[in-house]
Amino acid sequence: MKLHKPTAKSIQVKTSQEIVDLAKELNFSLDLNTARKVIRLGIESLNREAEVKLALKKLEEEKERLASSFQKIALQNSQLEAKCIGTRSQFGKVSRDNRVLAMHLCARTLRSMREERLRKELVRKYIMNYRSA
C-alpha cells in the first residue's frame, strides 16, 4: 500500500468501499476531525468488535420488524381516516343545506305553535349557533 507524502498534520490512507458506504449510510463526513473521533471510538470498541456486530444484526432485524408493523398500522389508519373524513364531509354538506333551508324558513308564516317552536330550534342550530364541520 503506497502512502502519500505526509502533510504537516495528517497522512492520507486508502480506504475500503465498505467504509465509504458506511459513512455515507450514516450521513457522516470523514474529515480530519471526525476521523480522529471515529478512530478513538474504534479503539474503545476494539475488544467488543464481535459484540458490536451482533448488536447491529439484532438491531437491523428489530428495525425491519418495527418498520413493517408501522406500515401495516399506518395503512389501516389511512383507511379509517378516509372513512372519518368522508362522514364528516357528508355531515358538512347536509348542515350547509339545512342552513339554507333554515334561512328560507325565517320568511315563512307557520301554522302552529309547535311549528314555531321547531323553527326557533332549527334557526338556533343552523343559523345562530352554526359552525362548519
Add this chain to the structure above:
Amino acid sequence: MNAGDERRSTHKLKIPIDLYEEIGSQEKTIRLIKIGLLTLKVSHLEQEIADLMKRTEHQKKKTAELPCETERFQQLLEEALQDGKTLEKLLGKKR
C-alpha cells in the same frame, strides 16, 4: 466480511499523523475506523428504533380514536338528515 473480501477503492482518508503513528499501521487504522463507524451505526439504529416506536404508538392512538370520531360524525349526520326532513316539511316541500 474478512479483509480479503473488502473492495479497495480510490477513496482516501486524511488521518491525523499523531494518531496514525500511535496506531502503527494502515491496516489497523482502517480496521479501527470500521469498528468506530459500526459503533456509530449501532447508536444510529437505536435512535431510529426509538423514533419508530414513538411513531407507532402515535398511530396506535389514532387507531383507537378514529372509529369513535367516525361514529360521532355518523350520529351528527343522521341528526342533520332528520333535521333536513323537518325543514322541508315546514317549508311545505314535497320529497
